[in-house]
Amino acid sequence: MxxxxxxxxxxxxxxxxxxxxxxxQVPVLVVVLAAFSTTSYLTxxxxxxxxxxxxxxxxxxxxxxxxxxxxxxxxxxxxxxxxLGVTAAYALFRRSVPGAxxxxxxxxxxxxxxxxVVGVALLQxxxxxxxxxxxxxxxxxxxxxxxxxxxxxxxxxxxGLDLAVxxxxxxxxxxxxxxxxxxxxxxxxxxxxAGGLFAFITSLDNVxxxxxxxxxxxxxxxxxxxxxVEMGIDPGVAAVSTILIVATGIVLLLAERRFGFHRFV
Amino acid sequence: xxxxxxxxxLVAPLGLVLxxxxxxxxxxxxxxxxxxxxxxxxxxxxxxxxxxxxxxITDDYYREVIWRTLGLGLAVTAACLxxxxxxxxxxxxxxxxxxxxxxxxxxxPMMLNLVVRSFGWIALLANRxxxxxxxxQLGVIATPLKLMFNMTGLMIGLTHIYLPxxxxxxxxxxxxxxxxxxxxxxxxxxxxxxxxxxxxxxLSAPGILAxxxxxxxxxxxxxxxxxMLGGPTYKVMATLIYDEYMQLLDWPSGSALSxxxxxxxxxxxxxSGRVARRWAGQP
Amino acid sequence: MSALVFxxxxxxxGETTVVREVSLTIGxxxxxxxxxxxxxxxxxxxxxxxxxxxxxxxxxxxxxxDITRLPPNRRGLGLVFQSxxxxxxxxxxxxxxxxxxxxxxxxxxxxxxxxxxxxxVRLSGFGDRHPRQLSGGQQQRVAIARAIAPRPRVLLFDExxxxxxxxxxxxxxxxxxxxxxxxxxxxxxxxxxxGEALSMSDRVGVMARGVMQQFATPEExxxxxxxxxxxxFIGKPNRLAGRVAFRAGAGGRxxxxxxxxxxxxxxxxSGAAIEIVIRQEAIxxxxxxxxxxxxxxxxxxxxxxxxxxxxxxxxxxxxELVAETPSHGALAALEPGAGVALDIAPEAVLVMxxxxxxx
Numbered sequence: 001m002x003x004x005x006x007x008x009x010x011x012x013x014x015x016x017x018x019x020x021x022x023x024x025q026v027p028v029l030v031v032v033l034a035a036f037s038t039t040s041y042l043t044x045x046x047x048x049x050x051x052x053x054x055x056x057x058x059x060x061x062x063x064x065x066x067x068x069x070x071x072x073x074x075x076x077x078x079x080x081x082x083x084l085g086v087t088a089a090y091a092l093f094r095r096s097v098p099g100a101x102x103x104x105x106x107x108x109x110x111x112x113x114x115x116x117v118v119g120v121a122l123l124q125x126x127x128x129x130x131x132x133x134x135x136x137x138x139x140x141x142x143x144x145x146x147x148x149x150x151x152x153x154x155x156x157x158x159x160g161l162d163l164a165v166x167x168x169x170x171x172x173x174x175x176x177x178x179x180x181x182x183x184x185x186x187x188x189x190x191x192x193x194a195g196g197l198f199a200f201i202t203s204l205d206n207v208x209x210x211x212x213x214x215x216x217x218x219x220x221x222x223x224x225x226x227x228x229v230e231m232g233i234d235p236g237v238a239a240v241s242t243i244l245i246v247a248t249g250i251v252l253l254l255a256e257r258r259f260g261f262h263r264f265v
Numbered sequence: 266x267x268x269x270x271x272x273x274x275l276v277a278p279l280g281l282v283l284x285x286x287x288x289x290x291x292x293x294x295x296x297x298x299x300x301x302x303x304x305x306x307x308x309x310x311x312x313x314x315x316x317x318x319x320x321x322i323t324d325d326y327y328r329e330v331i332w333r334t335l336g337l338g339l340a341v342t343a344a345c346l347x348x349x350x351x352x353x354x355x356x357x358x359x360x361x362x363x364x365x366x367x368x369x370x371x372x373x374p375m376m377l378n379l380v381v382r383s384f385g386w387i388a389l390l391a392n393r394x395x396x397x398x399x400x401x402q403l404g405v406i407a408t409p410l411k412l413m414f415n416m417t418g419l420m421i422g423l424t425h426i427y428l429p430x431x432x433x434x435x436x437x438x439x440x441x442x443x444x445x446x447x448x449x450x451x452x453x454x455x456x457x458x459x460x461x462x463x464x465x466x467x468l469s470a471p472g473i474l475a476x477x478x479x480x481x482x483x484x485x486x487x488x489x490x491x492x493m494l495g496g497p498t499y500k501v502m503a504t505l506i507y508d509e510y511m512q513l514l515d516w517p518s519g520s521a522l523s524x525x526x527x528x529x530x531x532x533x534x535x536x537s538g539r540v541a542r543r544w545a546g547q548p
Numbered sequence: 549m550s551a552l553v554f555x556x557x558x559x560x561x562g563e564t565t566v567v568r569e570v571s572l573t574i575g576x577x578x579x580x581x582x583x584x585x586x587x588x589x590x591x592x593x594x595x596x597x598x599x600x601x602x603x604x605x606x607x608x609x610x611x612x613x614d615i616t617r618l619p620p621n622r623r624g625l626g627l628v629f630q631s632x633x634x635x636x637x638x639x640x641x642x643x644x645x646x647x648x649x650x651x652x653x654x655x656x657x658x659x660x661x662x663x664x665x666x667x668x669v670r671l672s673g674f675g676d677r678h679p680r681q682l683s684g685g686q687q688q689r690v691a692i693a694r695a696i697a698p699r700p701r702v703l704l705f706d707e708x709x710x711x712x713x714x715x716x717x718x719x720x721x722x723x724x725x726x727x728x729x730x731x732x733x734x735x736x737x738x739x740x741x742x743g744e745a746l747s748m749s750d751r752v753g754v755m756a757r758g759v760m761q762q763f764a765t766p767e768e769x770x771x772x773x774x775x776x777x778x779x780x781f782i783g784k785p786n787r788l789a790g791r792v793a794f795r796a797g798a799g800g801r802x803x804x805x806x807x808x809x810x811x812x813x814x815x816x817x818s819g820a821a822i823e824i825v826i827r828q829e830a831i832x833x834x835x836x837x838x839x840x841x842x843x844x845x846x847x848x849x850x851x852x853x854x855x856x857x858x859x860x861x862x863x864x865x866x867x868e869l870v871a872e873t874p875s876h877g878a879l880a881a882l883e884p885g886a887g888v889a890l891d892i893a894p895e896a897v898l899v900m901x902x903x904x905x906x907x
Contacts, residue, residue, distance in 0.1 A: 009355045017355035020348045021367065024374045024428060027385025030395060034388050084279040096272030103276060110287055114486030114530060116503045117294075117523040118287065120510050124297060124520075125290035140286040147279065164633035167600050170620040171627040172698065173650030176271075178621075182646075186637045201376050208488040208503070212510065222380040222489075229384055229493055238388070241381040248377050252369065262368040265433055 028245055034238035053239035062224065063240055070221040074203040077142035078150075081199045084143070085150030086192065090180065093158040104155070111148045115208040118145065123212040133215030141209050146199035153195025153264060157188035194264030197255055201248075298520035308517060317521035327505075331525070334502040337419055338485040344424040345431040345480045346473065353435030368436070375429035383493040386422045387413065390494070418494040419501070426490055427483050431476040438472020439465070471541055478537040482530045502526045549611075551576045551734035552597070552702055557606035559592050566592045568758040569606065574736065574751075579728055581737045581745035584755035585781070590738045593755075594704050597736065598627050610701060621650070626695030626733075630707040632687045634679040640666070640690050641675035647698035665697035668727060685716045692724070696731060703728070705737040709744060721748055742782055746770065754778045776900035779825040786831075786869045788824040792816050792899070802899060805865035807843055812894040816901060825898040828858065831871035832891030833879055842889035845869070847882050861888060 009017070038048035057063050088107060092100045110118060122141050123132070131137035161184065169179035207222050214223060221244075225237050255261035298317055301309040321327050356367045374382060389395045390412035397409040412418050442465050450460045488503040495504065502522060509519030552574040559567040567589040574580045582590035595601040597608055599620030607616045615623050626647075635643050644662045653661065666672050669689035679687055688708065695703060708724075709717045725748045728735050739745050745752045746766040753763040754777070762774035773779035780787055790804040792814055799812045802824055809824070816822050834842065848868070849860040857875045859882065862868050871890065873879045882888065 009351070009359050013351045014355055014359065017352040017359075020352045020428070021370050023348070024371065024425065027382050027389060027425065028374060028377060030388045031381060031385040084282060087275045088279040091272040091275035094272065097276050103280070106283065106288075107279065110283070112482075112530065112534060113291065114482075114503065114523075114526050116486065116488045116506050117291070117527050120506060120516075120519055120523055121290035121294045122286070123510065124516065125286075125293055128293070140282065143282060144287045147283075151279075162631055162633060164629045164631050165635060167598075167620070168627065168629060168633040168694075169635070169646065170600070171598050171623070171625060172647035172694070173621045173624075174646075175621055176619075178650070183635055183637075205378050205380075207380060208507075211507075222378055225378075225380045225384065226489060226493065229380075229387065230497075237384055241378070241384055244378050244381055249373060252373055252376055256365070256369060262365055262372065265368070265372055 031238050031241045032245060034235055035242040037235065037238075053235045054243075057236045057239045057243075060236070063221070063236075066219050066221045066224040067240075069218050070204055073138060073142055073220060074200045076139050077146050077203045078196050078200045080139070080143045081147040081150045082192065082196050085147045085195075086154050086188075089151050089154035089158060090184070093155060104151075107151045108148050110144050115145065115206070119209040119212040122209065126213060132213065133218075135218065138210065138213050138218075141213055142203045142206065145206060145209055146202050149198040149202060150192070150195045153191045153198070154188065156264075157191030158184075160191075161187055190259040191264060193255065193259050194261055197251070197261070294520045294523065297516050298524055300517040302515045302517045307514070317517045318525075320518065321521060321525050327522075330500050330502060330505050333416075333500075334485050335529070337416070337423065337501060338481045340416075340420055341423045341427060341484045342477045342481045344420065345428050346477060348424065349428055349431040349435055349476070353432050353439055356432070356436045357439035368433075371429045371432050374425070379426065379489050380493070382426060383422060383490045386418070386425065386490075386494055390418050390421065413494055414496040414499045419491055419499070422490045422494045423484050423487060426487070427480045430483065431480050434472050434476030434479060435469065438469040438476070441472070442468040471544060474537055474541060474544075478533060482533060486526065486530060549576050550574065550609075551578065551611060552736065553607075553609040554593070555607040555609070557593065557596060557608060558604050559589070559596060559601060560604045566758050567596075570760045571606075572753060572760065572763050574734060577732045577734055579725070579735045579737065579748060579750045581739055581749040581752045582755055583739055583742060583745040583752050583781075584761075585740055587757075588755040589758040590740075590753075590755050591706055594627075594706050594736060594738045597702070598625055598704055599623050624698070624700055625702050625704055626698065626700030627704040628688075628691045628695050628706065628708045630710060632679075632691040632708075632711075634687055634690055634694070636679050638678075639675060640671065640677050640679065640682070643679065643690055644675075644693045644697050646694065651698055653698075661697055665693040668696065668730075669693045684712055685720065688712065688720065692727070696727075696733070700733065703733045703735045705735065705739075707739055708737075709739070710741070717744075724748065746782075754781060756781070771895070773825075773898060773900075776823050776825070776902075779898045779900055783827040784829065784870070784872065786826045786828060788826070788867065788869075789902075790822055790824045792818050792820050792822055794818050799894060802897065805867055807863055807865070807867065809843070809892055809897050810894040811897040811899050814899045816899065821902050823900045823902050825900060826869065826892060826896055828870045828872040830893065830896035831869060832893075833859065833861075833871055833873055833882070834889040834891065835878070835882060836887060836889065842891055844887065844889050847884050847886045847888055850882065850884060852880075859888075861890065863890075 033046060035053055036049045036051070037046045038050045039046075091097050092104055097103060118141070122137070126132040126134070126137045165187070166179045166184050169183045170176070174182060205222060207226050210220055211223050211226065214220065221240070225240060228234055228237055252261065297308065299313050299315065301312040301314050301316065303309050321331070352367075352371070356364055356371075359367075387394065391397070392409040392413075394412070396412060397406070400406045401409065412421075446468065447460050447464050450464045451457075455463065485501075486503055487501070488507055491501045492504045492507065495501065497508075500508070503526065506519050506522045506526065509515045509522060550573045554570050554572050557567065557570045558565065570593060582593060584590050592601055596603045599615070599618060603616060607614055609615070610623065635646065638646070641662055644665050645658055648658050648661055662675070663672065666675060669692050671686065671689050671693065674682070674686070674690075679690065682690065688711075691708070709720055712720060721744060737745070737748065746769070749766055751764060752766055752769050754761045754769060756777045762769055762778045764774070769778060770782055773782060779785065788804045790802050793801040793803040793808055795814055795818050798814070799810065800814045800818075801808050802811050802814070802822060804824060843863060845861040845863040847859050848862050851858045852875060855875055856872050857880045858870055858872045860868055860870055869890070
């Protein structure tokens with residue numbers, strides 16, 4: 001690899017790298033183009049532009065209810081993961097739990113086991129316990145797959161914390177909980193926002209677990225797109241995808257503006 | 266001081282949730298994998314067999330799928346490394362003002378819905394997709410290239426999906442390489458390429474390993490992209506498990522395959538941990 | 549009346565004992581330093597007082613109250629951390645108000661007491677800043693203001709000056725001492741810097757390896773060290789191995805090789821192997837040398853350090869001593885090779901039992 005004398009990337013590296021950046025954006029651009037294209041398959045140049053697919057999708061109760069379901073699920077599981085994950089990470093961080101390392105490994109395990117395996121395991125489990133197709137079951141499944149992200153970011157944020165700061169609060173008269181709420185929590189909030197955002201997106205993105213657990217009446221948006229693609233390409237899917245692309249972009253930029261999000265990935 | 270009792274109380278809620286909704290379900294899958302599938306009736310009661318596991322090793326079709334999955338994992342990992350390293354190097358060592366925009370451009374597709382990204386590749390790679398359309402318009406080809414429902418499609422799609430993970434791991438690794446050591450090598454008379462090969466690359470090896478393991482494990486476990494770009498016939502392990510459960514309703518076979526897939530990922534992670542420890546000079 | 553009492557206070561982590569049975573009494577308004585090298589247990593004692601570390605044995609009394617098992621928030625102490633431990637997300641005002649708010653002080657009273665505390669550390673008008681906008685010295689002052697604002701019964705300092713540069717450290721020493729006198733707050737100050745401990749304290753506790761070596765006034769610590777460790781830790785010592793030549797009354801003469809020195813106080817038996825500690829600043833120099841009652845030697849090295857000059861003097865038998873003099877006058881201009889006579893007062897020859905473990 002060529003590099004300047006001081007280790008800066010040379011022209012060849014820069015060009016290769018920028019080509020890779022373009023490669024990363026290509027399918028995104030294609031989806032957006034398809035959403036505005038009049039034909040059901042894409043051509044360059046597009047044969048005509050239309051907003052019809054957006055109108056179709058936004059008027060389609062199937063899509064709207066799937067979107068609503070996805071958002072409820074993502075919000076619920078993120079909130080639960082944050083509460084459960086932060087409390088557990090805090091106890092682990094303060095080394096007030098025997099076997100902290102083993103416990104941390106268990107908390108991270110859902111990241112290691114393939115999602116499809118978690119999916120089929122829960123499918124059988126919920127079939128046996130009668131939770132199959134229930135919202136609670138689905139919510140808990142999403143907590144399981146999102147909580148490692150929260151635990152990880154909480155542990156990382158806590159590791160960067162000066163322990164003395166919390167001790168100072170204690171000596172100044174704060175109870176343990178007050179010290180956490182008034183000092184520790186505000187200081188780890190940026191990291192938690194990043195972890196929470198990852199959890200949210202993981203939930204919103206999930207197919208391999210969700211697809212085994214949903215009932216006919218409560219599908220999520222990615223599962224709906226996944227199944228409709230099996231039927232063939234539909235520009236409506238492109239329109240829905242474009243909405244998701246724009247929403248993701250906005251959230252990412254906001255998170256970057258407010259918290260310097262790129263530091264947490 | 267918070268006391269142990271309080272610590273356990275804080276960990277307990279999450280522990281219970283994971284025990285109830287992760288550990289118990291996975292453990293309860295174990296007996297299923299030793300059960301016997303009776304078509305139309307489900308699992309035979311009181312019959313225990315190793316047949317489901319034996320078939321994974323002996324059955325030609327299963328073997329082919331497993332080898333394909335592992336090969337795909339290796340190929341995607343290699344592709345991500347080759348494509349990811351220059352980009353990571355540019356982010357880590359390039360102009361300061363490019364850093365954040367570049368990182369955001371890497372994160373953006375990563376945060377985007379997997380289904381949406383796979384759909385984008387379908388629009389590009391299908392027989393009537395953008396690539397074939399363009400090539401035919403230009404007269405390069407007469408009939409569409411087969412870019413989907415085969416290794417090519419899965420390679421392209423999965424490389425795109427997991428490349429951001431690799432880049433982020435490599436950026437961290439390259440930034441950890443001390444510039445002083447590189448400068449020292451240069452003052453000792455090394456050429457630029459030699460400095461890179463003898464200092465930068467070995468010192469970023471732990472990050473390369475970590476990124477490779479991550480991409481490999483994610484690739485062999487992937488369901489959505491292989492299903493969307495591979496279709497119902499060109500299968501990998503995850504899509505095979507999906508079909509055993511959803512189409513064939515053969516839960517015993519599906520669960521045995523699930524454990525085989527889990528074993529593969531755990532073995533890879535365990536092995537990489539040993540390699541990393543050896544590099545770090547620990548026993 | 550005693551403000552703070554340790555009774556057999558000790559701390560062990562498993563097999564490792566960090567603090568061994570420390571007992572002492574600190575009077576109301578007294579400024580006490582704990583001095584020792586890192587790892588001697590002084591910080592552990594401070595943290596036990598603050599309630600951040602639970603003692604393995606012994607008791608801590610605050611006035612008449614046993615606070616040994618009290619959580620830190622119910623002890624009513626002030627603690628200034630080495631890292632300052634300011635709350636980075638809060639303004640200076642809110643940092644100082646933190647302890648007052650926990651004590652349910654509010655409204656105009658809160659305002660008044662925060663301003664008062666900030667005025668005391670000369671940071672009036674800095675209330676709206678955030679800690680990261682302040683210099684190290686200013687952050688230090690905020691940490692002090694935060695600790696004194698709730699009017700603690702005892703003020704604890706954990707190496708508070710070690711992060712400041714030398715000049716600022718000297719300034720803060722004087723300022724801290726003045727503040728403590730004005731407020732009359734009983735103070736426990738932990739440091740590894742003997743200058744800090746000696747100049748600021750009413751009494752100093754010297755610690756080594758978890759054991760309190762000596763607890764006395766700075767003068768006593770300096771002039772009458774109780775153990776070889778204290779003798780060699782305080783001041784700039786020359787350490788020599790020797791033996792007792794003979795005893796006469798409380799003192800006698802000690803021998804180092806062929807050199808004999810008078811010592812004012814010897815507790816060891818005649819002929820016993822001993823360790824002799826002579827401080828660099830306690831050795832007088834006379835040019836020329838060779839006088840009957842003085843030890844003669846040759847200067848081998850001169851080292852100038854501003855206010856002082858140090859000489860390495862080689863004596864008979866190749867024994868070397870370091871002597872220090874002010875850096876002005878004729879004595880400051882001796883060149884290597886010059887012969888000198890050393891004046892060593894009997895009081896300056898500190899005779900200690902050989903203690904293999906003392907280092």
